[in-house]
Every structure is written in structure tokens, then in C-alpha cells.
Amino acid sequence: MLPDVAVAAGAGTQVAPILFAEKDTVLYNTAMTFELSGDLDGVAFKADEFGDCQADGATKLTCSLPFEFDLGPDGVIGYFEAELTAAKTALGKTGKITTTFTADGIAKVTTTAGVTVAEGVDxxxxxxxxxxxxxxxxxxxxxxxxxxxxxxxxxxxxxxxxxxxxxxxxxxxxxxxxxxxxxxxxxxxxxxxxxxxxxxxxxxxxxxxxxxxxxxxxxxxxxxxxxxxLLEYMDKAGxxxxxxxxxxxxxxxxxxxxxxxxxxxxxxxxxxxxxxxxxxxxxQGTDFAAVGATAKGAKGDTVTLPVGTRNNGPATRDASRIGSAAATVIVTIPAQAKVVSVPDGCTKAEDDSVKTNPKALQYVCFSSPLFKAKTTVLWKFGVQLTADVTNAKGLVEVNPPCQCERFAKDTNKKNDTAAIVINPVAGAGSGGQGGGGSLPITGSQTALFGGAGAVLVAAGVLGFFVARRRRTRFEA
Structure with a gap:
């Protein structure tokens, strides 16, 4: 998708398409063709100095990538950028850009955007x-x-x-x-x-x-x-x-x-x-408390383990500017429990940066960058019991120490872990909430940490809105 473009008379601007896919995919032999039409005398594309874009006269430009291209629902920008210039004599002229995106294995995608040669100010x-x-x-x-x-x-x-x-x-x-x-x-x-x-x-x-x-x-x-x-583009793009x-x-x-x-x-x-x-x-600081879980079931049953963390406050944790998760939670699955459903925001822990027990089956879950005080985030794992178990234990750890950029200023580290117990035995210890007691789930918190989201560029303007978008197909 390409925003409408305003180029200053006697100057130039970057034309920056935003691309999305319905699901994460890898594309090969990708290319984007830009073509001008309408009353745009004096307006021309300029090929870049690195050779990724080739001009076909003044009104047509094709940019290609010499490597595989990862694309997903969050969208990408900064690829297939074209420079558009306008002569001073072109002031007031209008037309359009037609873009065509191609890659192996998908139908080509064509979109159009308006072009206006505007008066330059500063x-x-x-x-x-x-x-x-x-x-x-x-x-x-x-x-x-x-x-x-x-x-x-x-x-x-x-x-x-x-x-x-x-x-x-x-x-x-x-x-x-x-x-x-x-x-x-x-x-x-x-x-x-x-x-x-x-x-x-x-x-x-x-x-x-x-x-x-x-x-x-x-x-x-x-x-x-x-x-x-910018507002018109945001509305058009969803x-x-x-x-x-x-x-x-x-x-x-x-x-x-x-x-x-x-x-x-x-x-x-x-x-x-x-x-x-x-x-x-x-x-005033932030106290993250681990939230554990208990469950009961027999061999062959599938049970739900709602685990996570709560920000007891008094301070909200805001990691939005650095684009990282406010809380990182490591979940150790009890033995003889097979994970059959993994919640959004969680993935299997497979390297030393997120594993705390190399011998156990572990998952890592990321909260959103903003984690408000007095709110809780839970991730619900579905596990199938492969045997009849008693007091089978796992563990929930919130922000465990690591050699990485992870929140390490928790004001109460005593509640940073909580147990997961399947078929607990009375008097043998049970799971539940970090630090004991029941923790209400309040507020709204996005469990999926998806980075900083899509960056918007319209008319050469950097947008700050991290926003949800309708995604139904490959788009360019």
C-alpha cells in the first residue's frame, strides 16, 4: 500500500510503500514497479545510487531485492523506496503512481496513489x-x-x-x-x-x-x-x-x-x-509477582494452566520507547504433561537467553511494552496428561536474571516465582499465585508482544501511531 504523495516543487521526496501479509511468510524474487501517469510534466523518478532500482525513462522505476524477504501481519517499511523529484515549473500539477508488487508464488498486487506537486515551505x-x-x-x-x-x-x-x-x-x-x-x-x-x-x-x-x-x-x-x-491515508489503510x-x-x-x-x-x-x-x-518502583496455577485431571485429559504475572505497582512499567516487553515470563511445564495449545505471546524456549532449566520443557512469554500498575496478564496453556500424576510440579518465573536487556529493578524478588501443580496433594504444597493469595485480573493488557508495530509514512511524514489494522490478504 502506498500513501498519497506530495512532492515540493524544486525538491524531492521518498516514496515509501508499506507491505503486509495475512500471515508470516518468506518471499523470493520480489520486485516493486512504480509508474507515473496524469498531468505530471517535470515530475520524475530518480534511480538510487546502490543499484536496487532501475529507471525506464523518467516515469517508470522498478526496484528489486536480491535476497529473501520476510513479510507478516505487522507490516514492513523501508524496502522498495523510490525517490520522486519535481521541477519548479511543475507546481500545482497532479497525477497518480501505480505500483505493482511481484514475488514467486503469489499473484501480483497493484495499487494506486495520488501525486501532487506542492508549494515547498519549511x-x-x-x-x-x-x-x-x-x-x-x-x-x-x-x-x-x-x-x-x-x-x-x-x-x-x-x-x-x-x-x-x-x-x-x-x-x-x-x-x-x-x-x-x-x-x-x-x-x-x-x-x-x-x-x-x-x-x-x-x-x-x-x-x-x-x-x-x-x-x-x-x-x-x-x-x-x-x-x-496522513489522516486520510490512515483511514484508507485501516x-x-x-x-x-x-x-x-x-x-x-x-x-x-x-x-x-x-x-x-x-x-x-x-x-x-x-x-x-x-x-x-x-x-516508587514496580513489583512483578508470578502467577502460578493448579489443575486436576487423569491420564489422557487436557487441562488448562492459566499462568502469568501481575504488576503490584505502585509504578507502571513502560518499555514502549525501547520496544521491549515490560515483563518476560518463563514457564516450566510439569513432567508427563504434553503441551497441546500455546497461547499468543508465548513460544518454546530453545536457547540460553530464555531457558532457566536446560533439562526441562520451557516456554517464554512476553507482555506488551506497557504494563500498568494493578493489572494482571495471564497466558492459558493447554496440556494433555500422558500419565496419571500426583503433585506434578512446574514453575513460573517473571523477569529471571539474564545477560540481556530485561527489567531487573523489581522491588520484591520474593514473589518472582510461583508453582504450577497438577493434582496437588494436601499438605504437599500447591501452586497458585506468586506470594500467596488470590490476585484479581483487572484492566486490559495485550499479551502478545509484537515489537513496535507498523511505522506509517505519508507525504514524507513519520507517523507515531502504533495501531491495529485489518489484514485479509497480501497487500502492497
């Missing part, structure tokens, strides 16, 4: 800031943008990529929100050439933020047209959008009215970024 973000804040306290993110071009900019937008710790303290009607956080704001005002504009977003650091620690936010400024192109509109008044930038004639795009996004770095004061 936004420059303000400097980053560093703030010290206690968990639960409020703070303001002071944002700045300058229209460094010699043209009036007709509308601007900002996209927020903030850690979970950033909670919006107030809502605005021209901004969009989800899970208590602002995701985007659109300013439908004019920005004068050379002028600098400021705004301020009120935040509150969530009370369950780990301390001492840090939280980070990145903000990217876009032209209003590039932002609208991505979740940036959320609902806020319920308050408008967040504003100083503006002056100006006549509008053509679409605008920013071809240089390197200077569009601003960040807010939070130093979290205080002291």
Missing part, C-alpha cells in the same frame, strides 16, 4: 527542554515553531510521541486524545514568513510513574496539508486514527489571514522536531 521546531517533576504533579510543555520560508504557511499541525507518564491535564477541541494523552493538534491559522509562534500544553505526570526515573516526549511539526494527507476530539476550547497560535492558492508540503523534516525530557523525582 517549519523549524524550537529547542528541547528538560524539567524535573514529581509523580502526580503538573507541568507545561512549551512548544515553538518558526516558519523559516518566504511564504505564508496556511495551517500547521503537531504530532506527539510521549511516554505513558505524560497525561493531559486539559483538553482542547482542535486536538485529539486517547488513553488520557494528546496525540495531535491542528492549527488552522496562517503562519507568516519568518515569524515564530509558541503554545503551551498542560500535562500531569501520572501518579504511577516510576521514580526516580525519566520520561520523554517528542513532538513533530507538519504543514496542515501533510497532516490531512489504521486507528489519533483519537477523539477534545472537549475544551481551542489551543491557538498567533495568526493573520492570507489568501490561499496551492497545497503546501515541507520537504525538510529534519528540523521539525522538539522534545521534552522529564526527570522524575521521588521514589
Amino acid at each position: 517549519l523549524a521546531a524550537g529547542k528541547g527542554s528538560k524539567i524535573s517533576v514529581k509523580a502526580g504533579a503538573g507541568f507545561d510543555a512549551k512548544l515553538q515553531v518558526t516558519n523559516t520560508s518566504d511564504k505564508v504557511l496556511h495551517g500547521a499541525a503537531i504530532i506527539f510521541n510521549t511516554d505513558y507518564a505524560f497525561s493531559s491535564a486539559r483538553e482542547f477541541s482542535n486536538c485529539r486524545y486517547s488513553d488520557g494523552q494528546v496525540n495531535t493538534c491542528l492549527f488552522e491559522q496562517d503562519l507568516q514568513p519568518g515569524a515564530t509562534y509558541r503554545t503551551s500544553l498542560p500535562y500531569r505526570l501520572r501518579p504511577d510513574t516510576a521514580a526516580p526515573g525519566g520520561a520523554y516526549g517528542e513532538m513533530q511539526w507538519l504543514t496542515g496539508d501533510d497532516y490531512q494527507d 489504521y486507528e486514527g489519533p483519537g477523539r476530539a477534545g472537549k475544551g476550547g481551542k489551543l491557538g497560535l498567533t495568526a493573520q489571514a492570507s489568501a490561499r492558492e496551492v497545497q503546501q508540503t515541507d520537504p525538510d523534516l529534519d528540523n521539525n522536531w522538539q522534545n521534552v525530557e522529564i526527570k522524575v523525582l521521588g521514589r
Whole structure:
């Protein structure tokens, strides 16, 4: 699938398709052909310097991969990229790109995307800031943008990529929100050439933020047209959008009215970024407790083992920025139990980085990167008993020590393990919850750790939305 493309007159942009497959697969002899059509005189493809793309005149380009290509439901980007250029005389011209994706063993996939030669402008973000804040306290993110071009900019937008710790303290009607956080704001005002504009977003650091620690936010400024192109592409591609509109008044930038004639795009996004770095004061950590299970059955029976971990808090664990699981759980299956169903998010442990007992049958399960305080994640294993067993034991371990990037600052390591027991004998010890007692399952937590998800690029804009998508076939 290819987003609509806005290329600045007198400049160039990367055309970046996003590819998905219904299920994980390996493809061979893959190629993507791009072809221009419509009123696009002065618009041309440029072959890359590494030789993976070959031009057939100015309007046709074929890019191929000389190696096997892994593709799955999460999608990939960064392959089959083409550079599109436009002459200054092409301003205002429109047309389309037709893409054709081919690989051994599948039917070719053809899609189309619009092309617009837009007026080039340049936004420059303000400097980053560093703030010290206690968990639960409020703070303001002071944002700045300058229209460094010699043209009036007709509308601007900002996209927020903030850690979970950033909670919006107030809502605005021209901004969009989800899970208590602002995701985007659109300013439908004019920005004068050379002028600098400021705004301020009120935040509150969530009370369950780990301390001492840090939280980070990145903000990217876009032209209003590039932002609208991004939203249209997300809707077309089946991505979740940036959320609902806020319920308050408008967040504003100083503006002056100006006549509008053509679409605008920013071809240089390197200077569009601003960040807010939070130093979290205080002291509160995270206690992960293992959740074990008990089951009863006879030889030949299939029983369910709901095992997992609970974040007792008081701090939420957020590993989203580094793209790793908040909790890694190792499950040792009791002897004489054959695993017949493996839950999503779990795989057989087959190397030293995840095995804790080389002689046992073990599985490793990954939580999502965000694991909120006072919530539980369970994975339900189905096992068939191959013999009549009594007090057959297994083990659940949460974040066991390893020479790897795994959470190691658990505040109570005594409950990091819990037993699995099949057909327990009274007085012989039983399984159940780590640390004893019953743990309620609260909140919603995605058990499957699928990396950072698909990255969106539309009109040269890097999107921050990690979103679910409808996947029904091979797509390009």
C-alpha cells in the first residue's frame, strides 16, 4: 500500500510503500514497479545510487531485492523506496503512481496513489527542554515553531510521541486524545514568513510513574496539508486514527489571514522536531509477582494452566520507547504433561537467553511494552496428561536474571516465582499465585508482544501511531 504523495516543487521526496501479509511468510524474487501517469510534466523518478532500482525513462522505476524477504501481519517499511523529484515549473500539477508488487508464488498486487506537486515551505521546531517533576504533579510543555520560508504557511499541525507518564491535564477541541494523552493538534491559522509562534500544553505526570526515573516526549511539526494527507491515508489503510476530539476550547497560535492558492508540503523534516525530557523525582518502583496455577485431571485429559504475572505497582512499567516487553515470563511445564495449545505471546524456549532449566520443557512469554500498575496478564496453556500424576510440579518465573536487556529493578524478588501443580496433594504444597493469595485480573493488557508495530509514512511524514489494522490478504 502506498500513501498519497506530495512532492515540493524544486525538491524531492521518498516514496515509501508499506507491505503486509495475512500471515508470516518468506518471499523470493520480489520486485516493486512504480509508474507515473496524469498531468505530471517535470515530475520524475530518480534511480538510487546502490543499484536496487532501475529507471525506464523518467516515469517508470522498478526496484528489486536480491535476497529473501520476510513479510507478516505487522507490516514492513523501508524496502522498495523510490525517490520522486519535481521541477519548479511543475507546481500545482497532479497525477497518480501505480505500483505493482511481484514475488514467486503469489499473484501480483497493484495499487494506486495520488501525486501532487506542492508549494515547498519549511517549519523549524524550537529547542528541547528538560524539567524535573514529581509523580502526580503538573507541568507545561512549551512548544515553538518558526516558519523559516518566504511564504505564508496556511495551517500547521503537531504530532506527539510521549511516554505513558505524560497525561493531559486539559483538553482542547482542535486536538485529539486517547488513553488520557494528546496525540495531535491542528492549527488552522496562517503562519507568516519568518515569524515564530509558541503554545503551551498542560500535562500531569501520572501518579504511577516510576521514580526516580525519566520520561520523554517528542513532538513533530507538519504543514496542515501533510497532516490531512496522513489522516486520510490512515483511514484508507485501516489504521486507528489519533483519537477523539477534545472537549475544551481551542489551543491557538498567533495568526493573520492570507489568501490561499496551492497545497503546501515541507520537504525538510529534519528540523521539525522538539522534545521534552522529564526527570522524575521521588521514589516508587514496580513489583512483578508470578502467577502460578493448579489443575486436576487423569491420564489422557487436557487441562488448562492459566499462568502469568501481575504488576503490584505502585509504578507502571513502560518499555514502549525501547520496544521491549515490560515483563518476560518463563514457564516450566510439569513432567508427563504434553503441551497441546500455546497461547499468543508465548513460544518454546530453545536457547540460553530464555531457558532457566536446560533439562526441562520451557516456554517464554512476553507482555506488551506497557504494563500498568494493578493489572494482571495471564497466558492459558493447554496440556494433555500422558500419565496419571500426583503433585506434578512446574514453575513460573517473571523477569529471571539474564545477560540481556530485561527489567531487573523489581522491588520484591520474593514473589518472582510461583508453582504450577497438577493434582496437588494436601499438605504437599500447591501452586497458585506468586506470594500467596488470590490476585484479581483487572484492566486490559495485550499479551502478545509484537515489537513496535507498523511505522506509517505519508507525504514524507513519520507517523507515531502504533495501531491495529485489518489484514485479509497480501497487500502492497
